[in-house]
Amino acid sequence: MSEPVEWLPDGTPYSPRFGDRYHSENGGLTQARQVFLHGCGLPAAWAGQTQWRILETGFGFGLNFLVTWAAWRADPARCTLLHFVSTEAWPVGAEDLLRATSVHPELAPLARELHAQWWGLLPGVHRLSFEGGRVLLTLYVGDTQAMLRQQMPAVDAVYLDGFSPQRNPEIWDSHTLKAVARCCRRGTRLATWTIARAVRDALAQCGFEVTRAPGVPPKRDNLHATYNPHWEPRTAAQAQPAPRPPGECFVIGGGVAGAATAASLARRGWRVQLLDQGDAPAAGASGLPAGVFAPHVSPDDSLLSRLSRSGVRATLTQARALLREGLDFGQTGVLERHAADKVRNKALPASWADGPGADWSQPASDARLAQAQLPAGTPANWHPHAGWLRPARLVGQLLAQPGITWHGGSHVSRLQRKEGADGAWQALDATGRVLAEAPVVVIAAGADSRTLLNNHWPLQALRGQVSVGTYGPGEAPLAPFPLNGNGNLVPDFPLSGDGDGPRAWIMGSTFERGLTALPPTPAEQQEAHTANFTKMQGLLPPAAERLQADFAAPAGRMRTWAAVRCTLHDRLPVVGPVDAAALPGLWACTAMGARGLTLSVLCGELLAARMQGEPLPLDAKLAKALGAERLASL
Template identity: 50%
Template sequence: MAHSPVAWQEDGTPHSPRFHDIYRSRGMGATGPWDQARTVFLGGCRLLPANDAPAIWSGQRQWHVLETGFGLGLNFLATWDAWRRDHERPGQLFFTSVEAWPVTADDLLRGVQAYPTLQPLAQALAQQWKGLLPGTHRLVFEDGRVHLTLRIGHVHDSLAALDIPVDSVFLDGFSPQTNPDMWDEKVIAGMARLCRPGTRVSTWTVARSVRDLLVKYGFEVTRQPGCPPKRERLEAKFEPRWPVRRSWRSACASTPSHAVVLGAGLAGSAVAWSLAQRGWRVDVLDAADRPAAGASGLPAGLIAPHVSPDDAPLSRLSRAGVRATLLRAQSLLTEERDWAPVGVLEHRVEGKRALPPSNPGEQAVDWMADWSAEATADQLARCALPDGASGLWHGCGAWMRPASLVQAHLSHPLVRWQGKCQAARICREGDLWAVRDASGQCLAQAAHLILACAYGTRALLAEWLDHNHATLPLNALRGQVSWGNMEQIPQPARQWLPAWPVNGHGSFIHGVPSADGEPIWIVGSTFERGQTQPCVTPEDHAANRVRLERLLPSLGRAMGETVQSAQGWAGVRCTLPDRLPAVGPLDAARWPGLHVFTGLGARGLTLSVLGAEILAAQWHGEPWPVDAPLARAMLASRFATQR
């Protein structure tokens, strides 16, 4: 559990011992802080209707608010509340906020005790308020229409990492006297770099140093009546008297229209849903006669973060992916039927996997336990692991039936799925991409085409990659699981069943419902590189038996023959050499409108939702849902050959 940087005083005022300052002014009364949020920040940036005039975001497709200090979250909650109340609100609200010292969920709730209207929103925020290690965290609300992007870290570094423009800015934080780093020239310059002409800025302080810096960096500044007990506040508008040159990240597609996705698995369905949520009409084509017929048809799989001593990019991406997938599951799926956040115990076979070393001097390290921690002796014992075994407890872990998530994504009203569409080649025809079958018949065409057909992506790109100096080095990875009904488990083996799903050398899950509702057990999976046929073999049943005996020795010995004679499922996944997916255009200049989402390997459940949101952010110029270097590490353009 993270320690809070807030100390609540007897009169209910939240105080920061670190900065010797209070989070809000005294003498405001019960509704004062909310009045300040609405008057100073929302009103100052024209985000509320006033004098029969609509709010400035009225009718916009999306709106991006930047806040320099999240604090107790009142400005975000007030903005979210204003968005909900406005019938002409933007379709997507992006709220990016910086915070070096995040408070606890209890503090968020305590901070809105006087505001019944905000309490349900604060409850929703508190439910997601966990695992806030340094870096970027995306929290999602309103079925994916409200995005809170939290940058945990110093404000200087956080502003420097942003690469898209903002529409409104809330300059907030402890006073310039107690925390001058929040108001220095580097902050104002970094904020100004993200503004375009007309961007409005609001703040409660009228400090001369802040006014002068705003003017220096191109803002027209005015004093306005403040929210009592403060007499004045500042409003500013970015109107530089010099040419403005920006190096913002450009969007691939500005206006939602029509897109075609090839592949109805985890990747393709997630992309379809993310685009449909932003107003796109999406046709999803697949060669099979049902969705999730390929590697996404696994009876059930695990969602758990990857860990490494150096907290490698894959580890950080997996945490973001776990968060994104679990949020999507909570929104679209039925718990206990389609998924369950039960936690996952990782048996560290031969000592594999280790957590990053902790640093007691850093408050943020307390949040690591929300993701992964050393397993306790009791947890190891409840999984029937032998004396001397070690493990990790992933409290954020879950099991999920992948096909359920695929079907939920494809059920979006703007998504149309069509099976038995065997794509043989893709063609550039004018401004459109056409998908044709072996006879030359056009199956679909659109200006934007996403290839999300796993290893099949390689064949469709072959003629383009061979002649245009680009590559996508996909490798096939066949995997087989062994499974059966719970009643098939021998009676002597039942005493060794683990209390939770276990991974670490393959995985073992039991008691999850099958497609027909009967509880089943699953063990696996094998990994066979270069094999492109999803055939079930007795050799892989034997391999899964060996895996189970190493993962859960007592259970494996007791279930030996049961695994050997079990039912089987096999699928072909695909990987890339750096173990990360490929998302987005391979080369937007040469092939505008052609995108891929493939190479998820065995982490489709963990990375598909996140990857789809990275693609959507790339298309629309939205904030990245992860640190920018991590997002760029997943872009397919990393495989384009530079001329």
């Protein structure tokens, strides 16, 4: 359930939990500007910076975020990238948030954008993206102290906010303020509305130089502070590798993972060359005609389940920003059907029934099952924010962003590092010709990553084949939305760019370990059709019955499409430096396996965040689980 909010007669929101107003008597807007934004020296402090990172304790209705975003928008000297990190133990409901923020006309358009992404806020880390990825809101849903100790973002400014120390003492106590201090660099500025003696003393003990400043009426004073301890601190900035400033780099691989990585870096000011052996982008596994993006579920909410949710949000945000709904993607929802022996493994966490978990996944209703012509009571989950996507369209839009130069027909045979002070990396073709040179290289080449990494990791090749069929004029789709489980079905997507041409369905995929030959032989293609038909019989029997003749004689309206994917033993991607000590500047974003559409956009953001020392877009434990360090002993 969302945090309950009461509305006072004057229209002010009130928290029954803490017995306090959510913002001051003046409506909060003046406080957000004068106390927090200007109290931290903004917008002047971020002028000309490549990025600026703000930490807020207590998101509430987001007024401080919206005011900061509006100031960034209006500033011609704004930083390239604005990070706003905020903690919130008790997120309010989406409608209450919109009601509280849209009363300010100058903020109403931004409030509506925030409201559109305000869903599914389970405990953990959520990345919301605005302004084409240049304004990033990272929400830590949970206890402030615990979340800051876990994530340790390095920040340039702190908005110390929350209900009054008398009503919510935990967010102001010395342990929480120590966690805040560990996120600061020397010179980080902090502002708050309270002048409580205990808060002033705790900040001083944590290394802040504290001063009083004129307050916003009716308060006489506010607090300003600068982090400048008399000792050498070990903060988030010191604990992380030195971030790289934007410069030159090249990415190998023109699929979704490579394009997403290139786009994430380009947004931050990097000049990216993208090399691919294909003549056009998405020539490999990302050339799949259409695929499904959906969350993984498990009763214990496993690592993969949490990772997939972050991936779905990232993919959906990018699709909405870059693609045409109905033509390039569709947030149609996805029905996940469970095999009889998998029902227990696909149960949803018990706490999800009436909370934000239901935004992600819920037991499929009989009405939803009937839409797919499945019997009432069929074991299945419904994922409302899942859908289908044409990956080549996404790749094309990602690569169209400024700062990226495409180099097709570039077959990289090996990498070598130049001797000398700069230690630049070179990409060489089979003849030894240098195709690209830069201090940083990212390998995102799918199954070809094995060769480029000299088999540094036990990457596995996995060929997959899907069956694709077209509809005749006026022929009804097989189902109103995609289904997945043992295989997946996208029942209806356009083959043409304008949607006026033929429509198609796609079913698959096979998992052919150790096979890499393309195209498959006619016999292998027939075997793939047979395997996909068997999966369709288990997934959607009415569709299988309708297409039985087509699968029996696939040479008519059906064809196979095949590609080779890249996986690891634990079914997780690898994202980060290959070996920071021995191979500086060499990074990887690969091994997406069968979840490339769900995870690639998120992984591109994760790589860019790690490279630049930014707040991470997901739980730090998940980021660590994707790191190359886990492969050192294999």
